[in-house]
Amino acid sequence: MFSSSQFDATSAFSGGGFMPSQSTQLTDSTPSPAKSRNSLGVVPVTVKQISQASQSGDEKSSFVINGVDVTNVTVVGMVFNKAEKSTDVSFVIDDGTGRIGCRRWVTENFDKLEMEAVQDGMYVRVIGHLRVFQDVKQLVAFSVRPVTNFDEITFHFIDCIHSHLQNSKLQGGASTQLHMVESSMNTPVRNGQTFTSNLMSKQFDVDGLKDCDQLVLDRLQQSSSIGQEKGMHMDELCQQLKLPMEKIKESIRSLEDEGLIYSTIDEFHYKAT
């Protein structure tokens, strides 16, 4: 019930006219290995993590937390120094790890009503856009909701740890895969060609595959790219990847279900789509 994915980031972008930078930000996402699709989601963080976030590149609205680009975050903490003005409500959130200034633009009646319910000393969940204003990091809040079930506070901090682990693992995982591809690049394949480096980017396309699946897929993609019409035989995969046949078969089944590979001349030969 507390899942941060409940919040639809894209719909929040479409509304406010106050943040013109966001629409461009969504479209001009230049692919770089460090970026993951997390960069567009809402990331649970502690204020301490925000304080240590470094700004990525020239973009004023993008930060790196756990090595991942982050623009929208969620924090849970206590409200202090709430100050209402005609166009916005500013306040400070203290989550026990630090304090950060927040601002909620009040454009519609809904914003006004939501902010009226928020009082100093109250625990709230804030979802907002991280930015630097006059050299100070602050949150431009889209949503400020009082916490009603206090297990949400425990949940939030465990969520921060989970997200931190997931993002650091994502990077760790990618780098080990890179090593594997590198080592396979040194082994010339049958017709004497070595694999080109553009293959490296491919592995970032597919999230959530198991290691073995990824290895099989990588190998099949390599074989397709050097123009092997009939793909690869399972035995070949088994030999080259030095994995048990059972595992290879299992991976082939799940990759086929995902539509990432297909069988060619018989049920033993497979090719990447």
Place this chain on the structure above:
Amino acid sequence: MDTSKPAIFVNGALLPMHVRKRVRTVIQVVGADRGAVVGKSPDDLQLVVKGSPPSAPLTNFVEVIGIADSEKSIQAEIWTNFGDAFDTYNYNQLCQLANGEYQHLFL
């Protein structure tokens, strides 16, 4: 931004490590003793919370933020009613994570 005054998540066992520092914990209220509130920490140890509780009656579970003034007592600045149902097991686990492997996310 200010991260100079964190409140460290503690349970009863971790409190002695943070004497004279700012801490936060959730107690299950057991009773009152000479103007202080006696409660059970998330790991089932007895804690004494001093300071002035809010005017509203305390619920079963109360979060206190304040200075650890001894190994078993906290001088509370902020009291927040957490209601009559709260998962102390999860909170206790969080206290351990926040003081262990993942301390750098908190302090």
